[in-house]
Amino acid sequence: MKQLTIFLISVLFSFQSFSQKVNSEDSLAIRKIYDIALTNGKSYEWLDYLSNKIGSRLSGSLGAEKAVIYTESVLNELGLDRVWLQPVMVPKWTRGLPEVAYIETKNGKTNANICALGGSVATPENGIKAEVIEVQSLAELEELGEEKIKGKIVFYNRPMQADLINTFRAYGGAVDQRYAGAMAASNYGAVAVIVRSMSLRLDDFPHTGSMGYGDLPEEMRIPSAAISTNGAEYLSEMLKSNPSLKFYLKQNCMTHADVQSYNVIGEITGTTNPDNYFVIGGHLDSWDLGDGSHDDGAGCVQSMEVLRIFKELNYKPKNSIRVVLFMNEENGLRGGKKYAEEATKNNENHIFALESDSGGFTPRGFSFDTNNANFNKVLSWKPLFKPYFIHSFEKGGSGADIGPLKKEGITLVGLRPDTQRYFDYHHAANDTFDAVNKRELELGAAAMASLVFLFDKYGVE
Amino acid sequence: MKQLTIFLISVLFSFQSFSQKVNSEDSLAIRKIYDIALTNGKSYEWLDYLSNKIGSRLSGSLGAEKAVIYTESVLNELGLDRVWLQPVMVPKWTRGLPEVAYIETKNGKTNANICALGGSVATPENGIKAEVIEVQSLAELEELGEEKIKGKIVFYNRPMQADLINTFRAYGGAVDQRYAGAMAASNYGAVAVIVRSMSLRLDDFPHTGSMGYGDLPEEMRIPSAAISTNGAEYLSEMLKSNPSLKFYLKQNCMTHADVQSYNVIGEITGTTNPDNYFVIGGHLDSWDLGDGSHDDGAGCVQSMEVLRIFKELNYKPKNSIRVVLFMNEENGLRGGKKYAEEATKNNENHIFALESDSGGFTPRGFSFDTNNANFNKVLSWKPLFKPYFIHSFEKGGSGADIGPLKKEGITLVGLRPDTQRYFDYHHAANDTFDAVNKRELELGAAAMASLVFLFDKYGVE
Numbered sequence: 001m002k003q004l005t006i007f008l009i010s011v012l013f014s015f016q017s018f019s020q021k022v023n024s025e026d027s028l029a030i031r032k033i034y035d036i037a038l039t040n041g042k043s044y045e046w047l048d049y050l051s052n053k054i055g056s057r058l059s060g061s062l063g064a065e066k067a068v069i070y071t072e073s074v075l076n077e078l079g080l081d082r083v084w085l086q087p088v089m090v091p092k093w094t095r096g097l098p099e100v101a102y103i104e105t106k107n108g109k110t111n112a113n114i115c116a117l118g119g120s121v122a123t124p125e126n127g128i129k130a131e132v133i134e135v136q137s138l139a140e141l142e143e144l145g146e147e148k149i150k151g152k153i154v155f156y157n158r159p160m161q162a163d164l165i166n167t168f169r170a171y172g173g174a175v176d177q178r179y180a181g182a183m184a185a186s187n188y189g190a191v192a193v194i195v196r197s198m199s200l201r202l203d204d205f206p207h208t209g210s211m212g213y214g215d216l217p218e219e220m221r222i223p224s225a226a227i228s229t230n231g232a233e234y235l236s237e238m239l240k241s242n243p244s245l246k247f248y249l250k251q252n253c254m255t256h257a258d259v260q261s262y263n264v265i266g267e268i269t270g271t272t273n274p275d276n277y278f279v280i281g282g283h284l285d286s287w288d289l290g291d292g293s294h295d296d297g298a299g300c301v302q303s304m305e306v307l308r309i310f311k312e313l314n315y316k317p318k319n320s321i322r323v324v325l326f327m328n329e330e331n332g333l334r335g336g337k338k339y340a341e342e343a344t345k346n347n348e349n350h351i352f353a354l355e356s357d358s359g360g361f362t363p364r365g366f367s368f369d370t371n372n373a374n375f376n377k378v379l380s381w382k383p384l385f386k387p388y389f390i391h392s393f394e395k396g397g398s399g400a401d402i403g404p405l406k407k408e409g410i411t412l413v414g415l416r417p418d419t420q421r422y423f424d425y426h427h428a429a430n431d432t433f434d435a436v437n438k439r440e441l442e443l444g445a446a447a448m449a450s451l452v453f454l455f456d457k458y459g460v461e
Numbered sequence: 462m463k464q465l466t467i468f469l470i471s472v473l474f475s476f477q478s479f480s481q482k483v484n485s486e487d488s489l490a491i492r493k494i495y496d497i498a499l500t501n502g503k504s505y506e507w508l509d510y511l512s513n514k515i516g517s518r519l520s521g522s523l524g525a526e527k528a529v530i531y532t533e534s535v536l537n538e539l540g541l542d543r544v545w546l547q548p549v550m551v552p553k554w555t556r557g558l559p560e561v562a563y564i565e566t567k568n569g570k571t572n573a574n575i576c577a578l579g580g581s582v583a584t585p586e587n588g589i590k591a592e593v594i595e596v597q598s599l600a601e602l603e604e605l606g607e608e609k610i611k612g613k614i615v616f617y618n619r620p621m622q623a624d625l626i627n628t629f630r631a632y633g634g635a636v637d638q639r640y641a642g643a644m645a646a647s648n649y650g651a652v653a654v655i656v657r658s659m660s661l662r663l664d665d666f667p668h669t670g671s672m673g674y675g676d677l678p679e680e681m682r683i684p685s686a687a688i689s690t691n692g693a694e695y696l697s698e699m700l701k702s703n704p705s706l707k708f709y710l711k712q713n714c715m716t717h718a719d720v721q722s723y724n725v726i727g728e729i730t731g732t733t734n735p736d737n738y739f740v741i742g743g744h745l746d747s748w749d750l751g752d753g754s755h756d757d758g759a760g761c762v763q764s765m766e767v768l769r770i771f772k773e774l775n776y777k778p779k780n781s782i783r784v785v786l787f788m789n790e791e792n793g794l795r796g797g798k799k800y801a802e803e804a805t806k807n808n809e810n811h812i813f814a815l816e817s818d819s820g821g822f823t824p825r826g827f828s829f830d831t832n833n834a835n836f837n838k839v840l841s842w843k844p845l846f847k848p849y850f851i852h853s854f855e856k857g858g859s860g861a862d863i864g865p866l867k868k869e870g871i872t873l874v875g876l877r878p879d880t881q882r883y884f885d886y887h888h889a890a891n892d893t894f895d896a897v898n899k900r901e902l903e904l905g906a907a908a909m910a911s912l913v914f915l916f917d918k919y920g921v922e
Contacts, residue, residue, distance in 0.1 A: 163496045165904075201899065391853075418823050439623075440882070
């Protein structure tokens with residue numbers, strides 16, 4: 001009985017310590033972080049410049065190079081201990097002239113809103129016109145067989161699943177059509193591929209994004225384009241009454257030789273453990289439509305803001321904290337890979353990395369790729385985040401750019417903002433500055449700074 | 462020792478029952494509610510009509526009357542047990558011609574974006590031109606005294622506090638300037654009042670909203686207008702270098718005699734307790750700028766959607782569930798008062814009321830004006846809401862329209878969406894349909910339906 005009592009008391013105490021681990025000093029520090037972010041934040045102003053003065057930043061573009069120069073100059077003004085550019089060769093793909101597409105029936109032509117998918121080949125100069133076969137999945141191609149596909153344009157039209165609450169799961173469930181659709185269809189003799197845009201909203205914006213041909217020989221690489229969701233709905237409807245309609249598309253995108261670019265890096269050197277590194281980052285490149293405000297201008301300026309807040313607070317971290325603005329997440333991940341390579345080469349002990357690459361929306365929490373010791377530590381911090389409506393702490397993935405850093409002993413974290421609006425803008429011409437709310441952006445930066453502060457103070461296990 | 466052990470065991474069990482109260486039947490029911498809302502929802506379509514086909518719906522306006530007719534017709538199509546209009550006399554205030562305002566210095570005139578506050582009197586036909594005295598609070602008037610105020614325009618310029626995470630708290634901390642500013646300034650001989658718009662964003666939209674004169678005699682009622690936040694910043698800056706600049710404003714708004722209007726009500730009659738009533742509602746009226754999509758078209762269509770979802774689910778509630786679209790929340794609360802009056806008169810036993818009037822943004826939770834028994838019940842349901850990112854369950858206020866129903870034994874609840882963007886649009890010309898995200902709106906309706914389902918099933922204590 002006595003043992004049971006002791007056991008029960010200890011269990012109860014663990015409940016209590018869980019709920020009371022709101023250290024008032026930490027609580028005050030976090031309050032200060034939020035105050036600075038919300039009343040004197042710089043992230044929105046920086047994003048304004050990045051979006052409106054520079055614009056889109058596809059790897060290898062002039063915008064990307066301007067963004068490197070701009071963010072380096074901003075970091076230089078923050079009084080960090082070190083700021084530098086890390087060279088990395090990146091792919092260069094250009095869209096060329098605006099795409100042209102229409103649906104042709106006996107009654108005439110109706111324009112369709114399309115955009116070439118990133119990495120796609122061009123059509124012949126005069127475009128491609130062919131009958132359309134609509135499918136819901138890559139698997140359906142096998143059922144149909146070459147006979148029904150050969151010479152046609154394959155139209156992938158499986159929508160993102162609206163009943164999934166986390167829209168990233170809905171994206172994950174549909175994006176194979178975009179990435180692998182051309183590769184798969186080419187094997188059955190298709191002449192081109194059009195893919196329903198990865199968006200849950202019905203509108204007229206086509207959403208680009210990366211696609212690949214795997215090891216298909218060049219002559220089998222067929223053009224691949226996204227069509228707006230409204231366009232997809234319309235085309236599907238038309239096909240019902242008129243299965244032999246023709247679809248025309250013309251695009252003159254092109255892959256060039258790799259070019260030199262850079263990751264932009266700034267560091268506050270740690271006071272007690274200068275050889276332990278934390279990375280806070282987003283990716284500086286964006287797609288070429290819109291200006292990449294949410295994807296991932298937001299993540300870049302939030303990451304920069306974390307270090308700026310520490311400077312304004314005069315907080316001297318125990319560990320070395322780096323902001324890394326990665327180049328080429330969208331179509332190559334060269335920046336992320338390069339950074340990890342160099343870290344290994346230089347024997348740098350990276351123990352923590354946090355990425356923001358899910359849009360500048362109201363932050364809801366974080367997801368952690370870490371061990372139980374660190375995760376339980378995070379759970380004990382939950383009460384500290386409650387006043388800021390940060391409530392979601394889950395084990396899971398982190399971010400693409402920091403992925404290559406993964407090894408035993410590193411904690412990888414992804415900021416998790418509200419997901420409902422992200423795919424309305426993702427990779428489309430409406431991913432622009434006006435779609436970002438200043439406070440939502442700032443709250444994300446503050447949440448990131450708070451988590452980094454706690455891990456820096458209490459250590460990574 | 463034995464007693465301690467028993468106590469500890471019971472405490473532990475209560476922890477356990479708390480965390481395990483995820484009944485799989487309830488879990489499935491809620492999943493169905495969300496599926497319907499997200500894949501077959503009608504709220505967005507209804508809001509489109511209300512916003513784009515009807516537009517603004519200030520009490521006594523044609524828009525308000527059209528909205529009564531439209532929503533009654535929608536409810537009639539839902540197959541409810543009863544749909545009716547509840548007559549209520551409402552105030553009628555009209556803005557008249559667009560306001561004119563400018564700042565005048567020796568160097569010329571600069572236009573200012575203002576709008577009359579709801580309930581304000583007009584200026585004389587030729588407007589008012591006077592020097593400006595800027596203050597940060599009503600209290601400051603007393604310090605300044607009549608000498609410094611008489612004959613001038615008082616400019617209230619205390620911003621909403623950006624460091625508060627819940628923007629409704631920031632609103633609550635600033636709105637006295639709008640509501641009582643004219644009343645206070647008139648007592649010191651001011652000739653008019655301009656108030657910094659209740660918004661956290663810097664932009665060019667003036668935000669209207671109700672103001673009152675209390676029992677000031679008619680001749681002391683001075684015109685009162687809101688100025689956009691950018692305008693307020695500019696005026697304040699100008700005053701620093703040029704304290705004797707003049708401000709001109711002209712508005713010809715007017716209060717008319719009360720007119721007949723209606724609350725719109727629909728009911729699913731309860732199977733086991735038909736005499737116990739649940740109310741789910743929002744307010745049908747809006748301000749006259751914009752189209753009132755967030756305030757409170759969203760709350761109306763979400764409330765209607767709750768009943769539609771129950772019909773589609775073929776869920777037959779134990780209690781009678783009413784949707785009530787209240788008229789005149791913005792400038793009189795006549796609809797809310799009338800509904801409560803009639804409920805008392807008819808001896809209707811109202812046990813639960815839920816209002817959505819905080820915008821159609823991602824829902825975060827609910828606030829409850831209820832006893833501990835019901836609140837603990839809600840806390841035991843938390844795990845059911847977790848998959849839907851509904852995490853905030855607090856004791857607190859509910860909604861203005863259902864406030865008059867307050868009495869012993871009724872549970873009053875407010876839907877609490879994310880607050881960051883609300884005051885960007887609140888009472889301004891940009892509170893329009895395009896500012897509402899379909900999924901965010903639908904998730905709110907689903908959260909409401911889920912909570913109502915649980916209270917209907919498990920009862921209100």
